[in-house]
Amino acid sequence: MFKKLLAIAAAMTVTACASPYIATPYDRTTANVTTIALADDSLAPQAIAYEVASTGANFGLIGALVDAGIQESRKQAVNDALGTVQFDAETILERRITSTLTTQGYTVQTLSGDREKRDFLVSYPAAGSDAYLDIVVTEYGYMSSGAGQPFRPTVYAKVRLMRASDNTLLMENMILYNPIAPTEGVITLAPNPEYAFRNREGLLEDPTHLAAGLEDALVRVADTAAQLMR
């Protein structure tokens, strides 16, 4: 998972010496878009609950195997806890971006259909809209940077807007909420300090607060994605 998070960060980013991520900014004046079709299945079905530099992972293969079990058990427990409060990440994200875009003057319809993989769609179903908005949340949930550090909400998302008539890319960007790596050129959102959990027990103590932290992060990502289309 650590390698995955770093790979995601590296794919979108850049350290000081490498090439930075170059987004495609949106120019509403010239884009001539008023109706948008929002692609479905934006998020993975389960949240992560991951400790990046865990103690176990420092102890070779045996330690890594033990660590994988601990990480998976924590993830399952967190998702069970979120289930007790009917937490629905996808509905939160899609409703929020739809309402914000509507406020900004767009007419938004939501498409339906699952993704084969956690990436932008290759093609879009006919929708009769000016453009397709594709938001892909590659990871979301809780992350601790390492042993002794608190778990905080994290969201890794990428977003793009494609013109329906000729498949022209109108906007593409990356939004990282509480990322583990520095990311030049990528929009970075600092975590809300209200949602910090000291360990697994802390995460599971109050499922309502646990869900509220994720909702807060997803709403900020949705608002940021909508702001890119002002």
Added chain:
Amino acid sequence: MNRLNALVTLAAGASLLAGCATTTYAPPPSATLDYAGTNCAASPDLVTAISLTPDKERALYTVTAPAAAGCLTRTEGGDTPYVTFALPADHADKTIIVGAVLEPLRIQSPAVALLDREGRVTRTFSAEDYMYRGSVYSVQFRPRETEAYVLVTTDPARVGQRYDSIVVGVMTTTVSTGYGTSQWRSGTEQAQSRVFSWEGTIQVSVADSDTEEEGAQ
């Protein structure tokens, strides 16, 4: 001989002083919360605009400059420091990020405007358009045909406001075991706090999506 003695004494004294000398580091500049400009102009000086055209085609060209290259009297009233940049003539394949660098204690409060060749404002950005892109609080855009300059002034509305953030990371330590070395990874977390300022460092990044085209810069 007296002269030689004096030289030896001087050299010995200098070496002793050098031995005692400690390197001093200047503390990072703190936020400038007041600004009183002098000789403020009614319009920006475009002749001294910093060029954003690199000496040769580059995928990424970054320029930094102090925000206070000059002083401008704002049409809304009051004075502001400003700095201007000249956009590349071949702008069609360029994506530009303009903003204030996140310094240790401060962030200049940027107000970015695009100007045409005559210095008339063609585009401004609202407060919601500014975002933290890595270490730069910035806007991102592609220049339009008529746009020739970037003007960065200070937005007084943000000056004095605090930006608090938490930055997480992973640190790797190499440990010697006697039989070899192993690496130990541990998590880090740092609370940071910065204040928006009248002055600071401006950074402009010009990304060129087509560095192979002929005769273009």
